[in-house]
Amino acid sequence: MAKLVGTFFHSHGGTTSLPPELWVERRNNRPIRSDVPNESLAKNTAKSERVHKGFQTLRDKVQELKVDVLIVFSDDQLECFDFNNYPAFAVYVGEKFSKSQRIIRSPLIGRHAPPGYEFLGHPKLATELLLGVMSRGFDPAFSMNMPKPDKGLAGGIIRSAEELTNFTTPIVPIMMNLYFAPQVTGMRSYLFGKAVREVIDEFDQNIRIGVVASGGLWHTPGMPNAWLNTEFDHKTLDLLAKGDARGMAEHFDSYVIPEDDLSQDISTQIRVNTGMPSLGGPAFGTRETCAWIAVAAVSEGSAINIVDYIDVFASPVGNAFAYCESFI
Numbered sequence: 001m002a003k004l005v006g007t008f009f010h011s012h013g014g015t016t017s018l019p020p021e022l023w024v025e026r027r028n029n030r031p032i033r034s035d036v037p038n039e040s041l042a043k044n045t046a047k048s049e050r051v052h053k054g055f056q057t058l059r060d061k062v063q064e065l066k067v068d069v070l071i072v073f074s075d076d077q078l079e080c081f082d083f084n085n086y087p088a089f090a091v092y093v094g095e096k097f098s099k100s101q102r103i104i105r106s107p108l109i110g111r112h113a114p115p116g117y118e119f120l121g122h123p124k125l126a127t128e129l130l131l132g133v134m135s136r137g138f139d140p141a142f143s144m145n146m147p148k149p150d151k152g153l154a155g156g157i158i159r160s161a162e163e164l165t166n167f168t169t170p171i172v173p174i175m176m177n178l179y180f181a182p183q184v185t186g187m188r189s190y191l192f193g194k195a196v197r198e199v200i201d202e203f204d205q206n207i208r209i210g211v212v213a214s215g216g217l218w219h220t221p222g223m224p225n226a227w228l229n230t231e232f233d234h235k236t237l238d239l240l241a242k243g244d245a246r247g248m249a250e251h252f253d254s255y256v257i258p259e260d261d262l263s264q265d266i267s268t269q270i271r272v273n274t275g276m277p278s279l280g281g282p283a284f285g286t287r288e289t290c291a292w293i294a295v296a297a298v299s300e301g302s303a304i305n306i307v308d309y310i311d312v313f314a315s316p317v318g319n320a321f322a323y324c325e326s327f328i
Contacts, residue, residue: 002125002203004327005065006210007299008058009240009292011319012074012159013219013285015312016055019109020048023314030315031224033263037313047310047319052110054308054321055163061323062164067210069122069170071129071196073291074156074214075178080147083274087141088184089133089192092153092173093126094144100152111162116152119161122170125203129172132199138192140174156214156288164212176294178215178287181266181278186252189290190245193297200298213295215288217309219317223263223284228316232282233309236289240304240322245296252281252289285317299324 010016015023023044039047062070079100081087101116113119130142152158157173165171174196177183184192200209217233220226232255239247257264264283269275281287296304307321 002200002205002207002209004197004200004211004298005067005208005325006061007295007324008062008164008210009213009295009320009322010055010058010160010163011216011317012156012214013221013315013317013319015048015315015317016051016159016319017108017110017112019107020044022106023048027314030222030226032316033225033227036227036316039313044314047312048109050308050310051319055110057307058321058323059164061325062210065210065325066208067169068207069125069172070160070165070210070212071172071174072157072160072212072214073174073176073294074154074160075288075291076154076175077179079151079154080143080175086177086180088177089138089140090143090175091126091130091140092121092143092175093123093130094121095123097121097146097153097173098149099158100155101150113162113167117167120168120170122172124205126172128203129196129199132202133192133195136195136198138195160212160214176291178290179284180274181276181283183278183287184290185279186249186281186290186293189294190249190297193245193294194300196294197298211295211298213291215291216286217289217318217320218282219285219315220263220283221285221315225261226263226316228311228313228318230311230318233318233320236292237306237309237320237322240292240296241306243296243300243302243304245293245300248293248296252293255281257283299327302327
């Protein structure tokens with residue numbers, strides 16, 4: 001039988017790839033709220049180093065636990081889907097998937113595969129997950145082939161493959177609509193994660209499985225008056241550390257966007273916004289926290305090791321890293 005050996009949580013935004021020398025440029029070119037600190041290069045460099053130590057900790061743990069396959073939860077941001085059809089959940093069941101073919105001209109740090117690089121899927125496990133969650137009351141979409149080959153698979157999935165593996169570990173991508181209202185709720189994410197755990201426990205292959213959440217925490221990139229709600233993030237991490245995935249979902253869904261918070265204004269239809277309302281909880285990138293909630297549900301009841309939380313005001317974003325290796 002399959003064995004769940006680890007759950008892993010990491011952020012994946014731009015400051016996990018940009019060298020700290022470019023953080024100030026990002027800070028100065030974004031309409032960030034005036035009271036958000038504009039930190040020195042020295043502070044940004046120290047925070048960048050912490051980000052990559054976080055990735056290293058998770059990467060070492062994946063190797064130590066001898067993970068055979070990773071199931072990765074993250075959001076699609078118009079790479080595979082668009083407003084013609086946006087599924088709440090989608091499972092990739094293909095043999096292989098690829099990174100975007102776009103060549104990045106700006107400097108990067110961290111681990112990055114070449115444009116168009118092909119990663120391995122795991123069709124057997126992916127199909128079992130698809131059927132298993134369907135039998136438990138969910139109706140996800142599936143992709144057997146790359147929907148938009150030139151754009152690659154969801155960037156958050158790719159970042160997990162790049163930073164946590166040697167580029168050859170098979171991966172089952174689970175893509176969630178976490179960016180475009182109306183998105184899945186924290187509670188729905190929690191219940192989906194619980195269903196995934198049941199399927200893992202019933203899978204009849206002798207493999208060691210890790211489950212990853214990619215994204216978050218608080219961030220509303222490019223929005224006017226963007227700010228960083230560290231209090232919200234710390235509450236999320238406190239609940240995560242206790243293994244309280246349901247509490248994470250309730251905390252997330254109970255958040256009410258202030259009427260005067262322009263950084264979370266989802267009322268206007270633009271390229272990256274539907275103009276439709278959501279069902280509660282924060283807006284935009286912060287909703288990637290729901291990937292954390294889903295994976296926390298996979299290991300619910302088990303204490304989670306919080307590796308680090310880095311308040312990156314240059315974006316602004318809460319970059320965080322965590323893992324669990326002992327399960328109830």
